[in-house]
Amino acid sequence: MSCLIVQSDKTLLLEIDHPMAADCRRAIAPFAELERAPEHVHTYRVTPLGLWNARAAGHDAEQVVDALVTYSRYPVPHALLVDVADTMARYGRLQLLKHPTHGLVLTTTDRPVLEEVLKSKKIAPLVGARVEPDTVVVHPSERGQIKQVLLKLGWPAEDHAGYVDGEAHPIHLEEDGWQLRPYQKHAVEGFWHGGSGVVVLPCGAGKTLVGAAAMAEAKSTTLILVTNTVSARQWKHELVKRTSLTEDEIGEYSGTRKEIRPVTIATYQVMTTKRKGVYSHLELFDARNWGLVVYDEVHLLPAPVFKFTADLQARRRLGLTATLVREDGREGDVFSLIGPKRFDAPWKEIEAQGYIAPADCCEVRVTLSDSERLAYATAEPEERYRFCSTTVTKRRVVEALVKKHQGDQTLIIGQYIDQLDELGEVLGAPVIKGETSNLQREKLFDAFRSKEINVLVVSKVANFSIDLPEATVAIQVSGTFGSRQEEAQRLGRVLRPKADGHAAHFYSVVARDTVDQDFAAHRQRFLAEQGYAYRIIDADDV
């Protein structure tokens, strides 16, 4: 009896308690995406993207088929094996190469494929003259665009056109009193070997260090794109602390400051700001001869940045994220524009190694009062979620939870400002929201770090990339509907390993029998699929 079951819908079920499970995981990880990792049986999915990822990483169909046949408990459907071979054979039929005289060209090893793609209306404007029967010129500026379109056509191109080295700049890690963790080293190696790509690590697993280590490998000027200003400051802080870079070598390019230095950290927001209908900050990409572009939180990459990224195909690109799940389903664009997934590790595995804190996830169900139920039943559909997630009954539960964890660093996270203000008032805790100035924010965060204040109420501005090392309790009172990646980010707030090694607590306060509960179910499914066993308790039991 082996440990893997191949399903007809191309999912793979791996029994992880099985003695062969670890070997099997290593064999299937290159081509199958880990979709769910609950307690006993992990689900992987074989997708064309995953198979092409494997091809890009140098695996062939033979290896994939062999892995499936070797570990499968039941006979693998023949059709699936054929499909795997067919899909993988599509990768690399088309290649982007640097031609000595014609510059960037698209060549093929299989002429009918080239004929087929050239017939596509979407490809026609991207290519120039056909210089040889098997070769066609591609405008250098369309390198990303053509890769994107070819992927959509099902003929992903292998990009061998290489990278520009960029402007050299000495950077090295200063490992005094700390070291890169083994998985971080693997991640950097995987990235550097592959040229460009995405590293998937759970929140709190030290993605910033992977970025820093990649910069130390590149030793060139670097552009870092992050989600917001606070996050930008933290990157800067971390880089100064961990690398040979000094404050003066790092520039911040945000709404308030426009510095361009050898290492420049820019926010997505400023990049996507339009003035008179044009993106006025695009020149940043050409401001220096960047040797490396780092994308933080790749799953949040806004659509316009995809467009700019298409023009950056000659530069090395590193994407960092906790999850490749995108609510907008643009995983294919991440693959074609930033690069294939180069490294990932299940959350639980890293937790088991002690690099992230174990978390106790708990859903607290509150029952609405009779009058609230009536009001909820008669509310307009678009107001319903707001109504039930901000209900007064929740306040008492939050108070009880805060009281229960008195003395612990507690974050209260919510979506609706009114609710947060009210909670701040009741609990006597400061509130950080969109209108809070950056200065004020940093001051509060510092106070929270130094344990001057224990409880902090934050809106979704703090969803990402604020490093709050000692937050051990997070209480979520409302969220952006059923967003799974928001759930991942919020859980990440408490996953930084604790000095005393005790577990973190993550509470979701949910109104029973309402849409709040449905959304919560969707979000928690994500937690369960990441291997976090969560409990559901009634408000009365708090």
Next chain:
Amino acid sequence: MTTEPNGRPGRSRARTLADELRAGTDQELATLLRLRPDLLNPVPGDLTQLVARLSSRASALRALERLDAFTLQVAEALAAAPDGTPSTVLRDLLAGPARGVKPHPGAEPVDRSAVLAALPGALAALRERALVWGPDSALRLVIAVREALAPTATAPDGTGLGPTLSEATLGMSPARLQELVHGAGLPGTPDPVTAVAALTELLTDRERCAALLAGAPPAALGVLEKLVWGPPTGTVPDATRPVTAEQARSPIEWLLARGLLLPSGPGTVVLPRELALHLRGGRSHRLVEPGPPPLVPGAERDPQAVDNAAAGQAHTAVQTVEELLELWGLQPPPVLRAGGLGVRDLKRTATALDRTEPETAFWLEIAYGAGLLAPDGEAGEVWAPTPAYDQWLQQPTAERWTALVGSWLAATRVAGLVGSVDGKGKARPALGPDLDRVLAPTTRRAVLSLLATLPPGGTADADALLPVLRWHRPLRGGATGPDGRDLRTRLTGFTLTEAELLGVTGRGALGSAGRALLAGRDPVPVLTPLLPEPLDQVILQPDLTAIAPGPLLTPLAHALALCADVESKGGATVYRFSPDSVRRALDAGRTAAELHGFLAQHSRTAVPQPLAYLIDDVARRHGVLRVGAASAYLRCDDPALLSEVLADRRAAELRLRLLAPTVLAAQALPDTVLSVLRAMGYAPAAESAEGDLLITRPDAHRTPPRTPPVPVADGPAAPDEVLLGAAVKAIRAGDHAATAQRRQAVPGPAAARQLPRTAAADTLAALQTAVLLGERMWIGYVNAEGLATQRVIDPVKVEGGFVTAFDHHAEKVTTFALHRITGVAELAGD
């Protein structure tokens, strides 16, 4: 039989086929009847009748269709040769003369020893079927076979030969014939018959013919070369012009003037058979195939892997059929008016099963063929599982599989034709009419039997199989489809695909279960150990899924499917619990405690807390709102008055029930309630009410008992030994009677007041004479009920075993079956 050059002693003396059969053994007769079962329908009265029937064109063609390529070539060669050809000549026709003659460069080389080895067997096969008779020194073809196979100008056959010189010169003027004789350089002859004989003799004389051709212009030889291997006809302008050797200008004219090409129509010429044979070096066929072409095996697979793959697919097949019928049991799709299933329903089913439409059609046909699915026969007819399905469900997987595959092997319905376009340009629906092909079961068996000849693990694709299949039954290719492939080619493709789907083959090679089934052994003991063992445990996970890491015991699978939705299928099944699915289980009468117990019992791990919470949470809300049906209601602000009405015995017929202190529900119509209340002395007022609630629980549909569709028989069923024995005995007895008592052939009408009796052959002859002369006849006739009657008839025609005649007794034109006529007599008064 092959050791005696002249066959059995009786054969050399036999004057007719009937005589030969009469002299033969009962065993031979039985063999003939077994090989040609259509002759038994009905059992012939005597040998003369039997011979008449087997000499009919339809029966002869049917027998020819079932010959292999070599036997057919032997028959063709015989047909190209004159009647009474000795087997040595036949041998030379097929294999070429032993020596002295150079074979034609266009002929494929022939393995003489193989032909010699195969010939006696082929001749024996033809004799067994009574297609050929007579001693080896003078082989005779049954006339109908000769007519069907003999090459003519209009219908060239497998040999590609044309008509003989004498056939081709029929109707030619004597003068023109003399011109040809002259042109060929022969002395003049007294009449046309001798002229043809002289020409024929010239062409069959190897040396003189060669000498004549030596003088031909090269272009003329080129023309002959084009026609030599057939088709033997060519188009020329004005073929009938009387050209003499002196006038000949063109190569065609040179040939026409010497009778080497003969006109077969105003614009066509034909190469006479004698000349073609001369040019071919005496060979009747370009390619002689004494044995089947070798089967080219494809890739070799590991037999163990093949068995595993096949067993896995066998399991999937059974599961798929079950899933399909469970689905249709709950949502039966309507039967189209013309029969079959609508395209949209097929599409919907395919989506539900996550299969392609052609594959779904195949599973539907499998279920239908196995008698598990049928129209329910009610108004608004729907497709639904039959009671046989419920029995089938109770069986172990291996037996269920055997039932499916058994019916598939024998089925004449071809699922692969679903969606193809019929004669009227409409797509054939699944489960619809017009899907039966008699060729299907034989092709299926032939394909699988060929695969069975390979060593275990050996594969062969359609391209490799088809030449062999074609050799075995060259004439049974079936109709050519719109894609230019004949039915056999398509059926072979279908068979390979379907066998793989059913798990008869695995990765293209025959599995051991399939092998057992083909060999007529029980596949169940072979298949059972290969199938995954059904489990009675699942793994429950905190993300509200349950994973069955293998097939589940059927009751467990059903119970689980009730309280969770299937998310993914394959070797394992993934179920997901959701509020909806749990509510479904509660609706079906399960309680929360039962569900907890059920999960705890079947879970390999502890029941996760969120799942337990989910069940309780759904159960908490389940049934809080109650819905029922009432026909009328009574409401009143005074609870006391309502209690009074409720308590009153006269209101019992209203079947009142207290829903709330001020509301009563009644199971009677408002009108009735009103009149009853009034009769009781109250003064109720009617309220304008909307919407009586009616709730009907959906129930799984079943048809009444149904029998599976009977495969369309490819001709009459093969007779068993008892029938054969009886038939032989009957024929012999009839024959004995007919031949032994040669009574007066046509007795006078005054002979007796009894039925006239004559032998069948005499009856036929007398009736045919009567038709020609327009005479009135007196016949004895046994009607369908066995009642013997006498009739006076004016025969109009005698054809196909029936006499059409004016019956003076019934005063109308009637047909009489010849075999029911006991005898004939002329009427004295005429």
